[in-house]
C-alpha cells in the first residue's frame with residue numbers, strides 16, 4: 039500500500055507552476071494569459087489543496103486500518119481565519135511556492151490578501167476550537183472536528199456616524215477552494231412531529247426501539263470536508279461541516295398536493311438552518327432556529343460517528359472505548375440525548391447500558407461563568423421541535439434526580455437546584471446541567487475559572503461528582519500566532535536558538551531567557567518589533583486613514599497599546615477609554631504649562647488601538663464603541679496632543695487583523711473584572727509576541743504571571759474574591775465615592791465635549807448617548823467595578839509609561855515574556871485533553887514527510 043505514496047506530487051518549482059496553471063485552465067476555466075490576483079490565489083489554493091488531499095486520504099486510510107480510539111470535537115463555531123499561509127507552513131513548502139509564483143509574476147503575500155477569512159465563529163470559543171484542530175494534527179491525534187457550514191459567517195462591522203453597523207458576511211461569494219463537497223455523505227435529521235409506541239408489527243420486522251418518532255420535517259445534512267494539516271507531519275485531519283438541504287421526497291408530496299407555497303416554504307425552512315452564524319457571544323437570543331442548528335449538527339455528527347463505528351463490527355457497548363466526544367460549551371449538549379435516541383431507538387440498547395456508553399463517551403467544556411450565557415431552552419419549544427429528545431431528557435433527569443435523592447435524602451432544595459429541568463411558569467431545560475450529568479469529565483479553561491465553577495457555579499454537582507471536574511488551561515497555536523503572523527520575530531528566535539525546532543517543540547522557547555541581556559539579541563528584537571509596527575502603520579494608512587485629509591502622525595517609537603476582543607462590559611473597554619480621556623485631559627493641562635513646544639516633553643507618546651465587535655442586540659456595548667470612536671475623533675484632531683496621543687478603533691476585527699495587530703503591540707489590555715473572563719487567549723498571543731500585559735488577576739492572566747513572573751507584567755485591581763465582597767457591599771447599599779480623576783472625566787463627557795457636529799446639529803447636548811454610562815459611573819455601585827479599579831488601573835498605566843521609557847529593560851522584559859510562554863501553546867492544552875480526558879494516544883501516519 040505504502041508504495042503508492044511515492045507518487046506524491048514533487049515539490050519542485052516546475053511541478054508547482056504546472057499545477058497552478060493547470061488549475062487556472064481546468065478548474066477555473068480561465069486562460070493562462072489573463073490571470074488576475076484572485077484567480078492566481080484560487081489556482082494556488084487548489085494546488086495546495088491537492089497536496090493536502092494526499093496526506094488527508096492516507097491519514098483516513100491509516101486510521102481505518104489501525105482503528106485507534108478517536109476523538110470528535112463538536113463545536114458550533116470555528117474561527118478559522120485564512121488557510122493558505124497556514125497550509126504552506128504546515129506542509130513546509132512556503133519557500134518553493136514563493137519562488138514558483140515569483141516566476142509567474144506574483145508575490146505570495148499579495149495572494150494571501152486575496153483570501154476571505156472563514157469567520158465561522160464569534161470570538162474566544164471559536165478560535166480556541168481552530169487552534170485545537172491545528173494542535174491535534176501536529177500531535178498526530180486521531181481527531182475530527184464537526185461543525186456547521188454557515189453561508190454567512192460573523193457579520194462585517196462598519197463604523198457609520200461613529201456607530202457600529204452590521205453587514206452580512208458573504209464569505210463564500212468568491213468560492214472557497216479548501217473544502218470538499220461530499221454529496222455522498224448525507225444524513226436525514228428529524229424535526230417536529232410526535233412520538234408513538236412502536237407497533238408489534240414494527241417490532242416484528244426488527245424495529246429495535248420502544249418508541250417511534252414521526253417527524254413533520256426531515257432535513258438533509260450534507261457534509262463539506264476541510265483538510266486540517268499537521269505542522270511538519272504526515273497527519274492531515276478533517277473538519278466536517280454540515281450544510282442543510284431540503285429532502286426531495288418531502289416537497290414532492292406537498293407539491294403533489296398542489297400546495298406549492300407550503301412546499302417552497304418548507305424548502306426555505308430547511309435551507310435556512312445553516313444560513314447564518316448567531317453573532318452573540320454571551321446572551322443567547324433563544325431563537326428556535328438556534329436550537330434547530332444545535333440539533334441539526336449534533337444529529338448529523340452522531341449518525342456519522344455511529345455509522346463509522348458500526349462499520350468496524352465492534353459492539354456498541356464498547357462505543358465509549360473507541361470514541362471520545364468533546365462538547366465545546368453547551369451549544370452541542372443536545373448530542374447527549376441524541377446518542378441516547380440512536381442507542382435506544384435504532385440500536386435497541388437497554389437504558390442502563392446506553393446511558394453508561396454516553397457518560398463514558400462525552401466530555402463537556404464550560405467557557406463562561408456569565409449567568410446569562412448559560413443556555414436554557416423552554417420545554418414547550420424543545421418538545422415541539424424535538425419531541426423524542428425532550429422525552430429522553432425527562433427520563434435522564436428522572437434517573438438522575440433519584441440518585442440525588444438517594445444521596446441527599448430529604449434535600450429537595452438541592453434536587454431543585456441541580457435538576458436539568460428548571461421549574462417555573464415555563465419549565466426550562468438547563469443545558470449546562472445536561473452537559474454535566476451526561477459527561478465523565480467537565481472542564482474549565484483556566485485554574486481560577488475551575489475554582490469558580492467548583493465553588494460557585496456548579497458547586498452542587500462538584501459535591502456529587504468531584505472526580506469529573508477539572509480544568510485545562512487554554513492555549514494558542516504557535517504556528518499561526520508567532521511563526522506565520524510574525525516572521526520578523528520568528529527569524530530572530532530561530533537565529534538565536536540555532537534552529538526552528540521551537541516551532542514543533544515550544545519548550546525550546548525558554549532558552550531565549552539565557553540571551554535576554556545580550557545587546558545583539560535586544561537590537562534584533564527591537565528591529566523585529568519595529569518592522570511589525572511599520573507593517574501595522576502601513577495597514578492603517580492604506581485602510582482606516584486612507585481618506586483622512588489630515589491623518590495623525592503614527593510614530594513607530596510610540597508605545598503601541600492594543601485592546602482587541604469582543605466588546606463586553608466585563609472586558610471593560612469602557613474603563614480603558616475613560617483612562618485615555620483622563621490621559622488626554624492631563625496632556626492638555628501639561629501642554630498649558632509648557633506652551634510653544636512641538637510635542638509635549640517627557641511624555642511617552644502612545645498609539646492606542648481598540649478593535650472588537652458588539653453583539654447586534656447589545657446596546658451598551660454599542661454605546662461603548664461610539665464613545666471610543668468619538669473620543670478618538672476629538673483626540674486625534676487636537677493639535678496640542680496629536681503627536682503624543684493617537685487613538686484608533688479598527689473596524690471589522692477578525693483573525694487576519696489580529697495577525698497584524700498583535701505582533702505590533704508593545705503592551706496589550708486584559709482588564710476584565712476579576713472572576714468574569716474564563717481564561718482569555720489573546721493575552722497568550724500578545725505575550726508570545728513579546729508584547730507586555732496590563733491586566734487584572736483574572737482567567738489565564740494569573741497563570742501567565744506565574745509562568746513569566748508577575749513583576750514583568752502590569753497587574754492591578756481587585757481579585758475575584760475582593761470583587762465578590764465589593765459587590766456584596768454595593769448590594770447592601772454601600773456605594774463608594776468615585777475617584778476625582780474619574781469624576782473629572784465623567785464631567786468632561788457630560789460637558790458635551792464628545793458630541794459630534796451632527797449630534798450638535800440635531801440639538802443633542804451634554805452627555806448625549808453616554809448619559810446612561812455617566813449615571814452608572816456616578817452611582818458608585820457599578821456592577822463591573824470600573825470606579826473601584828480606576829485608581830489602581832491608572833497607576834499601572836503610569837508604571838508602564840515609566841518602564842517603556844527604558845528601552846533596554848523593556849526589550850529584555852519582552853524577550854523574557856516570549857521565553858516564558860511555552861506553557862500556553864495549544865499543543866500543551868491538547869496533550870492534556872488527550873492524556874486526562876480523551877485517553878487517546880498519538881497515531882502517526884507512517885511514510886515520507
Ligand SMILES: CCc1ccc([C@H](C)CC(=O)N[C@@H]2O[C@H](CO)[C@@H](O)[C@H](O)[C@H]2O)cc1
Pocket residue numbers: 160161162163164166318319320321322323367405406411413483512715716717718719737
Ligand atoms: C449562546 C450565546 C453564547 C455564544 C458563545 C459563548 C461563548 C462561550 C463565549 C466565549 O467565547 N467565551 C470565551 O471562551 C474563551 C475560550 O475558552 C475564553 O478564553 C474566554 O475567556 C471566554 O470568554 C457563550 C454564549
